Every structure is written in structure tokens, then in C-alpha cells.
Amino acid sequence: MKNKMAKYLLYILNIFFAVIIISPVLYCFNVSMMTMKEVFSGGFWPKQLIPDNYIKALQLAPFFTFIKNSLIVSCTVTFGQIVTGALAAYAFSMMKFRGRNALFLLMLATMMIPSQAIIIANYLIICDLGLKNTYTALILPNVASAFAVFNMRQAFLQLPMEIKEAADIDGCGNFRFFCFIALPLVKPSMGALGIYTFLQSWNHYLWPLLVTDSVNMRTVQIGLGMLQGAESTDFRPVMAGSMIILVPSILAFILGQKQLISGLTSGSVKG
């Protein structure tokens, strides 16, 4: 009985916090359905469900092209960061070689450099390489990150050393151990890193703006910028645009979350 009470209380609390968290998104959707005067009349709910603002948003900025570009870029960046991060982290955590710690610290130090400080330098390099206005330019500088290596290293360090020793005794090489034993065990970390990286890449604004010029190479966040005026903004298309670009990031989260849970439930060493 007491247990049941606690359960219900937990549910009520959960619902309460869920409502708080979801209300801005809900309001965003509501505004995207409102008429101009409704927005400022103070109501929370729209009086009608109309697609006008979505049509307007799509007129002002080709969001489907932007979503395609952002998907290409974000997926590649996520894949790249997981691959490079896992490989480097494996070396940093499971292998012993001279200068390992120094190299790791050097790499960590790059996290201290604010991205704004190097963005112009990166831009000039991309220009020199003749890569302006290409997907490569959008992807390349983000394909590896110190954070990904750090994050994956923490995951590998969590694995009991006994697994590695057992593998060594059985004659299992590093690459095989990495692919078939270590990686499946760090799936939750890969999932978390994947979600984080995808969302970060999805939200990039300044870098895509710098290295692309033409409308059909642009990404979603620039699309939102295209809806805003200099002196005043009609917020309804902006909210409609936000709703449109929200869908892929929610999907990414759902997909990543599955990985998270399946990884958490897979066991390793007995006892």
C-alpha cells in the first residue's frame, strides 16, 4: 500500500515536471498557429489550427533543403566523432605507450580554446583549400573533438581490466577486442555522445554561415535567421520554422535513447 502511494506520488511529480518542461515547446507550437493579433493578446491557446505560418516559413526559407543539408552534416559529424573518439580513446585507455599522458593532456588542452578564437583561422584554411561552399567545409573541422575522446575514454576506463587481460591470454588482438568486446560494452556512452554531438552540430550557426554562400548549401539554424527582421520580427513563422526543424532532433534523441537503454542492460563480468 505504501509502495503504491509512493509510486503514484512519483507519477504525479513526473507529470508535473514534464508539463513544466514541455510547456515552452507547446507554446511555440501554439504561436505557430496564431494570427498576428492573437500573439499579443496574451492567450496561451490558438483559436484555430491553420497552416498559414508554416507556408509562410517555407516561402521565406527552403527548410526542406536546409534539413537535408543539416542531416547530411550532423550525421557525418556524429559518425566521425564517435569513430575518431572511440579509436583515440581506446588507445588512451587500453594501450600503454610512451608519452600517452602527455598526448592526452595536450589534446585536452584544445578544449580550453574557445571556438570563436579559431573560427576565422579555420575559415581561412578552408578558403585556401578551396573547400568553400561544400559539405566538406561544413563537416571537416568538426569530425573529431577532444570532448568525444575524453568522453569515450571515461567509458573505456569503466570496463574492468580483467576483460582485457582475459582477451590477451586468449590471444585476442587489440582491433578484435576493440570491435567485438569493448565497443558493445560502451554503447550507452556512444549513444549519449551521439545525441550530444548530433544536437550540437544541428545547432551550429556561425560556422555554416561563414563557409557557405549559396542558399542551397545552408543549414537549418541559418533558415531560422532568415525569418527574423532587423527591427521587428513576426514570431509566428519563426515558431513554425522551429517546429519544423525540431522534428529531426527529436527523432535523433529517440533513436539514441534506444541505444542508451539497450547498452545499459547488457552485462559483462559476472558478480
Place this chain on the structure above:
Amino acid sequence: MKRRKKWLAAIMAAVMSMTLAACGGSATSGGTTAAGSTDAATTKAASDTQAPAEGGKTVITLWHAMGGVNGEATEALVKAFNESQNEIEVKSEYQGKYDDLITKLKAAMQSGSMPDVCQMYDIGTKFMTDSGHAIPVQDMFATTNFDPSTVMNIITSYYTVNGKQMSMPFNVSTPMLYYNKDVFKAAGLDPNTPPKTFDEVLEFSKKIVESKAAPVGYAQAIYGWFFEQQIAGQGKFYANNENGRKAPATEVDFLNNGAGLKIFETWKKLMDSGYADNYGSTTADTQTAFFSGQAAMIIESTAILKTATESSDFEIGTGYLPKIDASAADGGVIIGGASLWMMDNKDEAKKNAAWKFIEFTTTPDSQATWSMSTGYFAVNPKAYETPAMKDFIAQNPNFTTAINQLKDTPVNGYTAGVLSGVATESRTIFNEAMEKTYDGTYTPEQAVSFLAEKVNAAIANYNSSTK
């Protein structure tokens, strides 16, 4: 064998770390430009910026910062130009908001990939002039016998440096007073008589709040632009050397001439009365307070008139920007907005093409269409005589207030506004000074000296870096 593996690992880790440091290394698959299925205007802007010529046409690039309806109007203007002749093709590219655009242009100046025409906001004028990458538009007037009086003098004066017009005004606005006529009626005020001075603003606000017609009488965003406007409104200079237009400014003038103190005192008094309120430095928040009927009067750009009319559930009235000192005859408003600059890409054909496009933007028809669809001023007075524009003004009498205010403003050094390389920084410092005055940390005197000291330091820093 084991040793080799260790080395492999070391190399692997080293390669990973190096990829992080910069974006060197081997490139992955080359990106391709995918064809978008959007409207004609956007697909035109698709291919490479550096495209030399298409079918004998001179192709030039325009960078702009116009989003939303203004972005649509810009595309329409470019399209109209491209269809008006068959020698030049303008490719317009949106490059983010004003601040993003200037960042991108600075990077492009370094990498040598500048556009041929670039829009730049008012406060970027000094930077553009000092960059050395711009061709003054006045140098091009003779090539097409362009009459400088095509564009209103009060507008070009802002973009004139050392007697030379540097750029062509594109989107122009000034601040003005917006008020809620319904609230005025409810408070027993004449809905057709807006306040002219800040004394009247206070008096009207008191009536509005005390009659409970609206919870807040007056509001204005904490925005350095309004401070600059009130200095010009008193017929005073912001900075020395005639607002930095005779020679580069070396220090602010508003401290010595007393204009700054008067502004801080007036606004502080208004806020302390309890009849006015402060919604912070985001102009959209003050707009929201007005549109929703909470604040009865606000100061805003003339460019938001269209949005204001469409957003508000009440009748909107407009008036001239209230003055601090009603007797200042030399005072007036300063124009804001942005202008079109010609970038020097050392290409004669592109230079001439760029000028022809800029000249096209000033024709009465271009300006009338532009003004009607955006709410900015038409820079060419003849635009107001076109039938379409006459109809538009008849339907939007509030727009007349904006035009008349500009026409009534004397053309002089005060209303030309300050030419400063540190305008953005100064406005940020102003925000701090104003906030600290409102919350009582600083007295108006302290706030003005704080502001003057910080801005002077910024000016000195800028001057030493450009020498």
C-alpha cells in the same frame, strides 16, 4: 611484434590529436552542390560566388542582412533589376544578421573573397571607410551622370565622410513615438495630440496610470541609439571634431556640452515617477509591452509601423520623437538602418555593374516598392509622388508622421550623427550605465562620467589600432 603495436597506438593517438588542433589532414569525400527545388530567386543565387560571366553577363554578388519580409523585398528588388536589363546579373545572398554579416565580411576581406556589393549597418560606416576595401559611391556618380540630389540630403549626410558620400543609403528609418489611441481616449487625453517633450510624456503617463487606462504610461528599451538621438535632438555633438566627421573623433563631447547629463536626468526622473517602466535592452520586449496594451506609449523605429499596426488590437497613433529640450532649433533625428557599399575587387566590369545596380535601387519606382513592402523610408523623395505610394500613404496616415519628422529635421552636423569606430562597444557601455542609473547604483552624473570615460578609452584604443 608487440613493440610495433605500441607504435601503432602512439601514431593513432597522435593523428587523432592533430586532427583536433586544426582542420588539416586529408579531406574526406568532396562535397557537391546539390540543386535545390526552390523558387527562381534562390536557385539563381545557387552556383559559385566567383562565377565570372554567364552568357556574356557580368555576374556580381550582393551580401545582405535582410530577413523575413524585408528579405523577400530585397529578393524582389534584385529580381526586378535582373529583369530590367540583360548585361548584369546580381546574385543576392543572405549572410545573417547585421553583426554576422560584418563578421563574415571581415573574414572575407582577409581571404580575398569579398562580394561586389555589401549591405552594412549605419554603425559600420567608420569601419568600412577605414578598411580601405570600399569604393566611395560618389566616385561613380560621374560615370552615369547620377544626380546626387536624387537621395534626400538628410539621409546621405549620415554616410558622408570628409565631404564624400561613401555608400548609398538602402534601408532607412528613424525613431518615433507610438501611442495607444484607445488608452488616450480612456484617460481623457486627446487621441490626436501626442506628447512633444519628455515633460509632457511624464504628464500624460501620470494621467494614463492614475485613470487606470493602462498599467504603464511610457516605456522605451535601453538602447544606445535612443541616447544618440536625444543628443542630436538637443542640437549637440556626441563626439568632438564635429561628431568625428571633420577629423577622427578623439573623445566624446556629450560630457562637456551637458547633453548627456540632461538625458540621464530626464529618463531617471521618468522611471522614478512610477508611471513609466523599463523592459530591458531587448527592443522586442518593449514592443510586446506596447502591442499587448500594457504600455501606452513607446519609442521605436519607424520601420516597425507595419508590424505594430498588424499586431495591435487597438488604434495606433504616432508622433515625433519627444524632445528633452523643446527650444533646441538645430535638433532633429538621426537616420539609422543600413546602406549599400561597393567593395573593391579590382575588376572594372564588376565595379561598373555594381554601381548600376546601386543606382537602380534609388529610382522612384524601386524606392516606392521597397518602402511599401518594408516600412523603411523611400530615400528618393520622388518616390512619394508615384501613384502607388500616394495611395499607400493615404491608407497609412501614420507613415506621414515618419516622413514629416524626417523632412522637418535640419541637415547639419548634429543630425548627421556620430561617426565612430566603436559604436557597438559604446552602445554596450551605455546599456550598463543606464541600467545602473535606473537601479540607483549611479546618479545621473556618475553614469555620464562612467560612460564618457569608457567610451573615450575605446576611442583611444581604436584610433591607435588604425594608425
